[in-house]
Amino acid sequence: MRFFALGKGTTWATVSLLLSTVTKFSLAIDLDVTDDDSIKAAAKIAAQGLVNYYHGNEPGQIAGNLPQPYYWWECGAMFGALIDYWYYTGDDQFNQIVIDGMLHQVGTDNAFMPPNQTQSLGNDDQSFWGIAAMMAAERGFPNPPAGSPQWLALAQGVFNSQAVRWESATCGGGLRWQIFSFNNGYDYKNTISNGCFFHLGARLARYTGNQTYFDWAEKAYKWVQGVGLISSDYKFYDGANVAGNCTTMDKIQWTYNGGVFLSGAAFMYNMTNGTGYWADELGAILEAQKVYFQNEKIMYEVACEPYGMCNVDQRSFKAYLARWMGLTTQLASFTTNTIMGYLAQSATGAAANCIGGTNKQTCGGRWTPDVATKWDGNFGVGEQMTALEIFQNLLAPKSFPPCTATTCGNSTGDPNAGTGNAIQTGKTNKPATTGDRVGAGFLTTLCLGLLLGGTYWLVI
Template identity: 40%
Template sequence: MKSVVLSRWLTALSACLLLQHVLAIEVNPDDETSLQDAAKTVASAMMDFYNARDSKDIPGKMDDTWWEGGSMFMTLIQYWYLTGDDQFNDAIQEGMYWQKGEDNDFFPSNYSQYLGNDDQVFWGMAAITAAELNFPERDNEPSWVSLAEGVFNGQIPRWDMTSCSGGLRWQIWPYQNGIGLKNAISNGGLFQLSARLALYTKNSTYAEWAEKIWDWSASTPLLRKTWVIADTTSTAANCKDHGDHQWTYNYATYIAGAGYMHNYTNGEESKWLEGVTGLIKTSDQFFPKSGDNQIISDITCEPINKCDRNQKTFKAYFTSWLGFMSLIVPTEITADVMARFKVSAVAAGQQCSGGSDGKHCGIRWTKKAEWDGTTGLEQQMSVLGVLNANMVPFKAQGPYNADNGGKSESNPHGGSNTKSTVGPEPITTGDRAGAGILTAIFVVIWAGAVSWMIKGA
């Protein structure tokens, strides 16, 4: 009897494994229809997660995070542009306008007390993406490009000259743990946003700031001459130290920004193409041997199964940002990485064999047909990003700007009559001490209240 039960169990297991393999999403990266069909399946599953969130009564707000809504909408806007599928447009518009904040700078008062500069800039990226791709705007709402300009206007006053001769701090407020760090994604994010605003609006102020941020980054370990990007550097060490965890999105934000600056300057400044080329070369590390050096991986966390929800989205930005940048830099610069994106897309589709429908995606694409056992909105977003990148060559146009058909109207004063433009005062020793005193007072009050409740019980 035991042998019969075991035989049935093995048969069932084999059937499940076969079903899992069969139900994976098949991707032909050389066929636009195949890519569009795969992207629709992935995007639909991502929106299922979005619609099922606990905070679904708040458009654009994700459970336990805020910034991720902006990055998801950015990826969906790309998807709409590349496929023509508008079924998610209402949700995108509703979420983007809801979270634009009282001052049209994506710094809503409900969440501003714990936001970092990187959180805000991702919504700015979503807005400039909407402008560049002529995503539909609603009447009586600010234009997409003006919302991106609002983020720029909110962040520039936070450029911190009190330490390291410049740079954005990771966090904004004195009581936040990351206030003593200047990091790649905050500075690289503002750099990329500035470069894209420069190309879209032709306003030289944005280009000047893009160059300023690049040059400052290059004076720190955040952007080394070897084209290795440090994740963080600290104000305590005058930005001479470096946290060296390697993340795809840090490279992507500087690569893409340099590509937009190359296009903006009509190739007249060699440093931009040198930056794109050098950083793409260093990004070889994200195509490890485990994926035959062809499949992208966030190598710091994926091999040890330690990626948090943020990190599971990073590949979406690397692939999609470089995919769209490939339209505005010489073809030979991105040919190799775009070829790798094809292999990565096939592997990503093979990872989409989880969940009850056998269509939900894992994050470790190097495992190919062996589903890694994870599912989530973030995993869907990363797969959608690489599918978007592979659809870009079929579009072969864009991004739009004020000179070639961009419809979104610039407002260089977007968000500039607001408290966020003033920003927090420079951080001083007194601020830190004050924050410490307030924390201590809070702890004493909290401890007293707990003691009182225990006695009362």
């Protein structure tokens, strides 16, 4: 298999022509990145493989939960992928499990805070469910039944509950990683939590036309930049410790941090007529994403993938960069040639690696030329979701952009959602039991241990 470098002035049409001439192999997923039907067929195989890991629609199982070893947040991320799958392909076979699962996990006050998740509930975890609800509103996904909370209201509930957690007493602002003070990681302000808050605020601003959301999004972005979690050359670091006023930070880089800010900036750019500050920021962020593409060609998780050190969560991160790159092309057309060049070459590598398992269609997680024509032996929700997202987002530039309330959107909102029992920084709605503390400590310590291990290998 050949991989083509993108030179200056290379257009998406040129990339398509080059990739259409790549020698074909006997692949279980035979992908032609220039043919919509081929892309949809590949996405269907990847989506079915993804849903096979989900059992929440079966008798005796919990809707909206994935089995171990997956954390709750990843099911919300998976539902987001399936919402876009329906949007890009028109295949509605998975819609009902998405609707049922999301409604089962809304928790109290319609803010995706189910009580049984408090032992590991971070602001980033909650955000992935809120973003999925926002996607459903913007994509015109079938609305929940009458009497159930609606997609826009759920997204607003998540945003509102997080806005009251904004904390200026330490580091001059920002959200902490963990919501509950008894969880390890509460003393860490991480980039993905604040990035999701920025991202969701930008989407709500565009959908509703409410200036308050725009102002919050801009405030969050400038805080992350000002505290140094966005470097001068637009590297997105993992997070900073509250102790020391966020002067001590972990400089590891993850694909989903780049993606969440890229697409958030695209929403801000779109709302400001593509000029000025947000045009500059979006261009700079896009340029910096090349760190996540080996030889500026194939997407890879630079912090852990080359060393075989990616944990369960990290194996899904490329899915979100692919998703948010595709979304960016719908909001800022000038990004299309660059992004589609990245996605097309990465999708070709991903398809070549979906040859595992007894069905010879199980997707692995490594797409770079050294492993692309053989299954890498990895499998799971993350691997299937990354393949699905890299396939289906090839269709993004040809698809209708996200709806707003004044265009094609028809979801009912609730500006007061999420405020009834909002948990402010340092406060909880219930006293933490010993079991809570022990359970939460184990879960988050495990995450921190894996994170630090990944950082060690990156430094080496």
